[in-house]
Amino acid sequence: xxxxxxxxxxxxxxxxxxxxxxxxxxxxxxxxxxxxxxxxxxxxxxxxxxxxxxxxxxxxxxxxxxxxxxxxxxxxxxxxxxxxxxxxxxxxxxxxxxxxxxxxxxxxxxxxxxxxxxxxxxxxxxxxxxxxxxxxxxxxxxxxxxxxxxxxxxxxxxxxxxxxxxxxxxxxxxxxxxxxxxxxxxxxxxxxxxxxxxxxxxxxxxxxxxxxxxxxxxxxxxxxx
Ligand code: ADE
Numbered sequence: 383x384x385x386x387x388x389x390x391x392x393x394x395x396x397x398x399x400x401x402x403x404x405x406x407x408x409x410x411x412x413x414x415x416x417x418x419x420x421x422x423x424x425x426x427x428x429x430x431x432x433x434x435x436x437x438x439x440x441x442x443x444x445x446x447x448x449x450x451x452x453x454x455x456x457x458x459x460x461x462x463x464x465x466x467x468x469x470x471x472x473x474x475x476x477x478x479x480x481x482x483x484x485x486x487x488x489x490x491x492x493x494x495x496x497x498x499x500x501x502x503x504x505x506x507x508x509x510x511x512x513x514x515x516x517x518x519x520x521x522x523x524x525x526x527x528x529x530x531x532x533x534x535x536x537x538x539x540x541x542x543x544x545x546x547x548x549x550x551x552x553x554x555x556x557x558x559x560x561x562x563x564x565x566x567x568x569x570x571x572x573x574x575x576x577x578x579x580x581x582x583x584x585x586x587x588x589x590x591x592x593x594x595x596x597x598x599x600x601x602x603x604x605x606x607x
Contacts, residue, residue: 383486383537384414384460385530388452389493390431391523392417398527407540415530418456423448432496441497446506449492449499453507456490464510465490468522468529469498472511475529477552479512484536491529493522555604559592 389395398404399415407413421429424447432442453465463486473479483489492499492508504511514525534540536547551558562573576588597604 383412383484383533384416384488386416386418386456386488386490387493387526387530388418388420388449388490389521389523389526390420390495391493391521392419395523395527398531402531403540404531404534407534407537410539412537412539413534418452420444420448420452423451435497439497443497444495444499444503446500446502449503450506453490453492457507460488462488462490462509465492465507466510466512466529467492467494467499467504467508468514468525469494469511470513470516470518472513474513474515475532477532477550480529480532480536484533491522491526493526495521552604555597555607556593557597557601557604559589559596 387395395417399408404413404415408415420431424431430445431448432444435441435443456462457465464483466489468491492503512525512529514528519525541547547553549558562577566573566578574588576584579585594605
């Protein structure tokens with residue numbers, strides 16, 4: 383997968399891609415991430431990328447010209463499955479969306495700032511708008527990092543068998559069951575016997591029951607879907 387990220391803060395965004403699972407995915411050649419600094423497409427003395435809102439109102443608006451030039455250039459070089467704008471009024475990211483988009487080959491992610499982008503950018507180029515939750519961040523960058531992490535770990539070959547994404551919370555609309563490691567007893571707190579029994583079928587049954595119970599207590603909405 384190739385991910386092109388358009389941002390005014392490329393430096394802020396680099397470090398998550400230089401560590402963790404995302405770094406491994408890049409090193410394995412399964413993912414390429416390219417940052418595009420919007421200011422490289424702004425040609426006035428101050429390299430402005432924003433301006434006042436027509437009609438008045440607080441907050442600056444990101445101008446269409448630098449964004450249009452950057453996206454047009456990228457689109458002339460390859461086809462994109464989706465051109466995504468990170469915005470709090472987008473579709474709220476969830477696991478089924480991440481599963482689907484992890485199969486894409488090329489995506490662009492546009493990170494908004496200030497009040498957001500000129501509506502004409504959205505009308506002209508954006509094919510999908512994504513929010514990472516019902517709260518407002520100061521820019522789309524951190525949302526884009528969250529989104530990339532959710533996608534990249536699902537790309538076949540990124541995770542090893544032990545860390546398989548198939549058993550994650552949300553993969554079957556259930557939260558994960560409790561997990562334990564050694565020691566089997568700590569300060570009188572014991573690991574459930576069934577997990578030490580070696581009886582695979584019983585262990586699976588126990589995990590399913592616990593996952594269901596946990597979901598019912600904490601996220602009953604998931605069971606209704
Ligand atoms: N930009 C600002 N707030 C955001 C959010 N909640 N999700 C995605 N991008 C954003």
